[in-house]
Amino acid sequence: MVHNKESESEPAVYRYTRTASAVLTHLVCIVFTVCIALLSRPGSSLFSWHPVFMTLPYSSSPPTAPSSKDFHTRLKGRAHWILQCLCVSCLVLGLAAISYNKHLNGKPHFTSWHGLLGLLTVCVVGLQSMGAVPLIYHSLAKGWSLAKLKRYHATSGLVTYLLCSVSLLLGLCSAWFTASVGEYTWYLSALCPALSALVIMNQVTSAYMAKKRLQY
Structure with a gap:
């Protein structure tokens, strides 16, 4: 049965x-991100670049709900992909900064949940960015409709964003951050990734559920 779109x-x-x-x-x-940058004072130490590079991608391009009324869709898609590449670059630099800092200080790598999940998140973000290639060059994905590719890409993007949010929350539990801020500041900081993750999750799921209903 076909329903009226209006x-x-x-x-x-x-x-x-x-x-x-x-x-x-x-x-x-x-x-x-600005607060983390002010707190870490980038350039004051090698470690200081880690929180800056890791939070910069999180703030620069949070996903938003798609809209069929948006114009210049292809141009916006390419711009989004470029931003994702820049985000991956920042994450790799942040990972390199903390890894080299641990190497210089003779500390073991990836021994905490924050370190393990952070490494996983960087890898997933890289794969998520590569997943945009079939969307830009649809001829590479033979047998897959563009609508289905967009739906899968949005779903994986949501999962990636949630991973980033959890990784950031674990980072806020680190000895460096807890020693740098007060109790109330910590709770306020933790609300930022938590609330933004909830908003993004609601927007993406609501948009694609609405789009699916319109198809029937």
Whole structure:
């Protein structure tokens, strides 16, 4: 049975609320990154580059709910892919900074949950970025519809974003951060990745569920 798209379209208040929450999430992530940068004072030590490079990708390109009314979709997709490549570069630099710092100080590598999950997250982000290639060059994915590829890419992107959020939360539990901030500041900082992850999860799932309903 084919339903009228007009009746299935969501109310304008939902769209405005989603847009407002997306803007707020961007602002929260930017403020969070600036605070981490001020706290770590990049350049003061080799370790100082690790929190900066690791939080910069998180704030620069949080995913937002897709919209069929957006124009220049292909251009925006390529810009998103370029930003993802820059994010991977930052993550690799952050990983290199902490690894070399541990090497210089004779400390073991990847012995904490933050270190193990952080390494996994960097690898997953790299794979997620490579997954955009079939979307840009659809001819490489024969037998797969563009809609299905976008749905899988959005789902994997959501999982990747959640991994980044958990990794950041574990980083906030590190001895360096807990010793640098007070108790109330710590809870406020922990709310930033937690709330942004919830907003992104709601936006992505709601958008693709709505799009799927329109197809029937």
